[in-house]
Amino acid sequence: MTKPVFSLKDATVTVSNGTTILNNLNLDIYPEDFITVLGTNGAGKSTLFNVISGDLPLTSGSLEHNGQDISHLSAVKRTSFLARVFQDPKLGTAPRMTVAENLLLAEKRGSKRTLKSRQLTKEKLAAYYDLTKTMGNNLEERLQTATGSLSGGQRQALSFLMATRVKPGLLLLDEHTAALDPKTSDQLMAATNQQVKGNQLTALMITHNLKDALTYGNRLIVLNAGQIVLDVRDNEKEKLTEADLLTYFVH
Numbered sequence: 001m002t003k004p005v006f007s008l009k010d011a012t013v014t015v016s017n018g019t020t021i022l023n024n025l026n027l028d029i030y031p032e033d034f035i036t037v038l039g040t041n042g043a044g045k046s047t048l049f050n051v052i053s054g055d056l057p058l059t060s061g062s063l064e065h066n067g068q069d070i071s072h073l074s075a076v077k078r079t080s081f082l083a084r085v086f087q088d089p090k091l092g093t094a095p096r097m098t099v100a101e102n103l104l105l106a107e108k109r110g111s112k113r114t115l116k117s118r119q120l121t122k123e124k125l126a127a128y129y130d131l132t133k134t135m136g137n138n139l140e141e142r143l144q145t146a147t148g149s150l151s152g153g154q155r156q157a158l159s160f161l162m163a164t165r166v167k168p169g170l171l172l173l174d175e176h177t178a179a180l181d182p183k184t185s186d187q188l189m190a191a192t193n194q195q196v197k198g199n200q201l202t203a204l205m206i207t208h209n210l211k212d213a214l215t216y217g218n219r220l221i222v223l224n225a226g227q228i229v230l231d232v233r234d235n236e237k238e239k240l241t242e243a244d245l246l247t248y249f250v251h
Ligand SMILES: Nc1ncnc2c1ncn2[C@@H]1O[C@H](COP(=O)(O)OP(=O)(O)OP(=O)(O)O)[C@@H](O)[C@H]1O
Pocket: 015, 016, 021, 039, 040, 041, 042, 043, 044, 045, 046, 047, 048
């Protein structure tokens, strides 16, 4: 039987005021799972990501990666196998560096990040041109532009390409299309789906868009009050409707 790549076991986070924001949560993530994550505001979705990325420690319980307990591994060390794209286009890219330099930097994920512009060879720039052209938003014309002057959609597309430049063991998509206009959001969602499937990535994607949650991924989970209240995959997921999902949105 296939073993999970990541396992959260009785994961609990209690904050200083005594509130429990993740409550004995259990989740096994299998290779090539593309899991859409839904839940009301404050359900614990970002907390779940913060626990996986190592930005927030567990109060109790554990996180395993390929059977090894990594609960105490630093967030920096986890970047060798984890990548995350945030909702805010400003996060994830270095604003003064060009698009090409950011892509080069992303290739060094998990190792020492020193950058020498001579490493940007003609061949590399040609490869980046082809790569960015797949995003369908003219990013390929702006390879030598400082990232800070890109549009939000272009910057978010770049963040996504950077997160997947070196295949991560797990890709965390934290409402990565939420700040974009509907057309740009659809474009990035389609590109995301293509990358995740084409490169056999394992991914978790937080979204408030029920349609996207139903359309994409092989598995869907709903969080409520720090617990998973629905976990469906394949045929069972395909049968779900938006109306079904709304019944899980209880405050
Ligand atoms: N470090 C923290 N200290 C105290 N409370 C926190 C901390 N992080 C999160 N919380 C609280 O825990 C709850 C869950 O927050 P979280 O951000 O995980 O929810 P969410 O499901 O991602 O919500 P949203 O959909 O609004 O982004 C919220 O009530 C939040 O205020």
